[in-house]
Amino acid sequence: MIPFLDLEKINSRFNTEFRAVLNRVLISGQYIHGEFYDSFCKNFANFCGVKYALGVANGLDALRIIIKAYGFGPGDEIIVPANTFIATVLAVSDNGCTPVFVEPDIDTYLINPDLIEEKITSKTRAIVVVHLYGQAVDMVKIKELAAKYNLKIIEDAAQAHGAYFRGQRTGSLGDSAGFSFYPGKNLGALGDGGAITTNDPILYEKCKAIANYGSDYKYHHIYKGVNSRLDELQAAFLDCKLALLDSDNQRRRDISAYYRANIKNSRVVLPRVLCELSHVWHLFVIRTTDRANLMKYLSDNNVQSLIHYPVPPHQQLAYAEYSDYSLPLTEMIHNEVLSIPISPVLEDNEVDHIVDVLNNY
Known part of the structure; x- marks a missing residue:
């Protein structure tokens, strides 16, 4: 049987590197936010062409935290593609926002930019674009609409690590983006993981605090946050795999x-x-x-x-x-x-x- 996805074969290519970084992590005694975490976040930000990357526990958390950091909540509407995995919608509703569904383009299965404007109301705060199956959404009209109506563009890039749109990588096409490193992704961890990317320093610092119990420094909590971290070992594995x-x-x-x-x-x-x-x-x-x-x-x-x-x-x-x-x-x-x-x-x-x-x- 030809398997749908042979994860053992994919990851066995990195056995030597994985064993080396595993030993280094074990010896370091630092299993959360150590040198490998810092290295991967820097390298992934550079890969995506953005200033900041924040490692979090999974792709859903990445989107949830972004929406929370923008302050969107009950009474706010967020446009989402109707054709997507449920995580996109869960991130919206988990923050108390209302998802507004837009049908896809039947040729690409991606959100149809021509159908978005009719869904925009005075309550609309953002457009979530999903680069579904690994294909980058055509961002031209979406950026025009976001500028016209003062909306944020949030990328759900969980399936599109490394894809381009007109010379720019996914993760750099909107105001912020959420990635998943679920094992089956193009860039997959050996467990779960996710990341937020952005060029906005204020958003980055707020997401960073929210992901750390809402804390900007130890035992000082400025937001009602969550606990969402990309652990040191998964960051080390991901850093190895990013090169390929x-x-x-x-x-x-x-x-x-x-x-x-x-x-x-x-x-x-x-x-x-x-x-x-x-x-x-x-x-x-x-x-x-x-x-x-x-x-x-x-x-x-x-x-x-x-x-x-x-x-x-x-x-x-x-x-x-x-x-x-x-x-x-x-x-x-x-x-x-x-x-x-x-x-x-x-x-x-x-x-x-x-x-x-x-x-x-």
């Missing part, structure tokens, strides 16, 4: 290009790309109206596939108050999408096998 991220992303692009050039099946809708560098292919997502049968066929032919995601946020029980919303494009996407293997350690013969299997369906 661009080459890993290029391997993903090469596989994607091969898929898109060679999969020839009229029953399979292939993903479309705004610009090759804009996409880092966290997921390669096809669509089909015959998903259950195709998924079984792939499995029978030794290819593991997964669904990202089967139920949209507005149809989840947690958001029952939105269950009567009609979001037909989002619902169609969630009913039809299927992710096939793509990773930097996928072998050429495995890629060929996946193509052959899909073409013979």
Whole structure:
């Protein structure tokens, strides 16, 4: 069976480096916010092209803390893509804000910039853009709208480490951004982790305090904060892996290009790309109206596939108050999408096998 994602194979490439930094962390006796944490935050900020990066416990916390730091709360509305993982919406509602759903562009599955303005009201405070599946959102019109209505742009970059939009990396395209380092991400830890990036020193200091129990220095609490930290060992592992991220992303692009050039099946809708560098292919997502049968066929032919995601946020029980919303494009996407293997350690013969299997369906 070709696994959807072989994390052991991905991480075994770093065995020597991992063991070395593990020993250094153990010997240091400093397991929270030590030299590796400082190094990774500096290196990740430089990688994204921003002044500041703050390590936190996970990607959801990154978004939650950003919204909290802006002071958004009950009565405020935040625009979100309807087609996204639930964490995007949870970060909004957890702060007492109201998520306002915007349908996607059916070609890219990303938020449709042309549908945002009609959703803006006097209560709107921010637009959350999700670089879904690894593709950077077209930011031109979104930036124009943010300037026109004095809105913050928050990037959910959990799936798009290293993607570009017009020469700028994700994480630097808005006012702030949240990243996830969940093990399966393009830049994945060996546990959980996340980061906030920004060029705003005031926001950075506030997020830093909020993530540390609301404290700007020990036992002095200026905000009602949370406890959210990227631990020293995960930061050390991530710093090792960051050096290969661009080459890993290029391997993903090469596989994607091969898929898109060679999969020839009229029953399979292939993903479309705004610009090759804009996409880092966290997921390669096809669509089909015959998903259950195709998924079984792939499995029978030794290819593991997964669904990202089967139920949209507005149809989840947690958001029952939105269950009567009609979001037909989002619902169609969630009913039809299927992710096939793509990773930097996928072998050429495995890629060929996946193509052959899909073409013979």
